[in-house]
Amino acid sequence: MNTTTTSTTRITQALPSAHRIRLLRIAREVNIPQGTRLFEEGTRADRFWIVRTGTVTLDMHVPGRRSPVIETIGFDELVGWSWLFPPYVWQLGAEATTSVRAYEFDATAVRLMCEHDPQLGSAVGQWVGKVLAHRLQSARTRLLDLYAPYGSGSAL
Amino acid sequence: MTTELSVVAPPAPAVRHAEPRLPVPYRVIARWPETPDTVTLRLDPVAEALADFVPGQFAMVHCFGRGEIPVSVSSIPTTGGLAHTVRGVGAVSEGLCAARVGDVLGLRGPYGTGWELERALGQDVVVVAGGIGLAPLRPLIRDAVAEPRRHGRVNVLIGARTPDDLLSKYETRRWATAYTGVTVDRPADGWSGEVGLVTRLLDRARFDPPRSWAFVCGPEPMIRATARDLVHRGVSGDRVRVSLERNMRCATATCGHCQLGPVLLCRDGPVVGWDRAEPWLSVREL
Numbered sequence: 001m002n003t004t005t006t007s008t009t010r011i012t013q014a015l016p017s018a019h020r021i022r023l024l025r026i027a028r029e030v031n032i033p034q035g036t037r038l039f040e041e042g043t044r045a046d047r048f049w050i051v052r053t054g055t056v057t058l059d060m061h062v063p064g065r066r067s068p069v070i071e072t073i074g075f076d077e078l079v080g081w082s083w084l085f086p087p088y089v090w091q092l093g094a095e096a097t098t099s100v101r102a103y104e105f106d107a108t109a110v111r112l113m114c115e116h117d118p119q120l121g122s123a124v125g126q127w128v129g130k131v132l133a134h135r136l137q138s139a140r141t142r143l144l145d146l147y148a149p150y151g152s153g154s155a156l
Numbered sequence: 157m158t159t160e161l162s163v164v165a166p167p168a169p170a171v172r173h174a175e176p177r178l179p180v181p182y183r184v185i186a187r188w189p190e191t192p193d194t195v196t197l198r199l200d201p202v203a204e205a206l207a208d209f210v211p212g213q214f215a216m217v218h219c220f221g222r223g224e225i226p227v228s229v230s231s232i233p234t235t236g237g238l239a240h241t242v243r244g245v246g247a248v249s250e251g252l253c254a255a256r257v258g259d260v261l262g263l264r265g266p267y268g269t270g271w272e273l274e275r276a277l278g279q280d281v282v283v284v285a286g287g288i289g290l291a292p293l294r295p296l297i298r299d300a301v302a303e304p305r306r307h308g309r310v311n312v313l314i315g316a317r318t319p320d321d322l323l324s325k326y327e328t329r330r331w332a333t334a335y336t337g338v339t340v341d342r343p344a345d346g347w348s349g350e351v352g353l354v355t356r357l358l359d360r361a362r363f364d365p366p367r368s369w370a371f372v373c374g375p376e377p378m379i380r381a382t383a384r385d386l387v388h389r390g391v392s393g394d395r396v397r398v399s400l401e402r403n404m405r406c407a408t409a410t411c412g413h414c415q416l417g418p419v420l421l422c423r424d425g426p427v428v429g430w431d432r433a434e435p436w437l438s439v440r441e442l
Contacts, residue, residue, distance in 0.1 A: 007359040007389075055350075066345070068342075068343070071356075072339075074359070075360065097348060137381075138355065138356060141353055141377060141378070146286060146315075146377055146378045147287035147288075147317040147341070147374075147375060
């Protein structure tokens with residue numbers, strides 16, 4: 001019986017076990033105190049994380065205002081994808097809203113592994129692509145302003 | 157809002173009104189705001205009562221002098237008294253929202269199909285509500301958590317636009333479920349919960365897809381996104397029960413306003429299996 005997750009974008013579901021094991025070998029287990037900023041928009045994307053416990057929020061800088069939270073990320077989910085694509089710069093900010101235990105990965109090391117092993121590179125690219133597609137689809141659906149009085153759009 | 161469960165009206169005699177198109181007078185015996193634009197009205201028959209509602213069914217609720225609209229039951233007499241939750245978005249619904257304790261409204265019903273939670277006996281249950289869609293699901297959730305041994309793990313996933321738009325905030329916390337998740341699109345200051353589309357909560361829910369039943373209510377784009385996601389995860393389409401909404405007028409399968417493809421939703425819905433609903437919702441003209 002599946003007691004944990006039905007997600008298809010988590011590393012445990014999306015990556016073949018051999019590739020997952022190779023990646024996890026270079027992971028560092030970290031404890032991130034509540035309130036820690038993991039990264040800031042516009043800075044160099046040199047790491048990424050997979051959350052084991054706790055919650056991370058993604059936010060966007062709005063000049064003169066408190067950064068609004070765009071999305072929350074939890075158990076077994078990927079935090080950060082900008083490390084995979086040039087110019088390797090974070091597009092959003094991230095903060096631990098609870099204390100977080102996570103696997104932290106050195107982005108340069110992972111990119112080098114991917115370059116040396118095209119199969120691993122393809123698997124990692126597909127995994128991150130899946131995560132991106134899922135988040136893009138969610139963001140697009142949210143753009144509909146679903147819960148407005150009449151939903152989005154005009155009646156036929 | 158905290159009086160929601162403490163005010164329990166005595167069960168009224170179940171006498172079906174002889175003329176189904178005439179509204180039966182019901183008195184507002186309790187009223188509480190759920191959100192700035194949404195109100196729940198608890199109703200008691202002035203004289204004779206309508207037949208018993210089951211979760212998922214709806215009534216045509218009549219605001220005298222304004223008209224009537226279809227509203228699903230948000231509470232039934234066996235688990236908290238008959239109640240309807242109304243969002244003020246038009247002349248009739250705003251009139252209903254303005255009703256005070258003691259006012260008399262008209263009710264016709266019960267109409268349509270129910271959620272049929274009994275089908276999920278011994279199975280995991282996933283309830284997904286978007287916005288005011290939680291109201292029709294509330295009696296189903298109450299039934300599911302009241303008898304936990306009848307089902308596997310019960311999951312309740314709730315999405316809303318902002319924290320202020322969440323219904324049943326106090327009751328939600330009390331539901332003894334395997335997982336209750338609440339997410340909003342636009343968090344306010346001080347919101348420490350989830351932010352994102354309600355389907356993201358499916359990642360956190362605890363259920364075994366082939367052994368699960370899902371019950372989904374909310375705006376149709378959200379229903380589509382959720383049902384597709386559930387099917388993608390392995391829940392059979394016929395086990396995804398969705399509540400659809402169309403322009404219901406007569407509620408007696410006569411006028412045809414609520415036609416969706418080959419069915420009339422006032423009679424054959426509002427609750428239908430996703431395996432039936434998906435082809436209809438894929439047709440652009442419907």
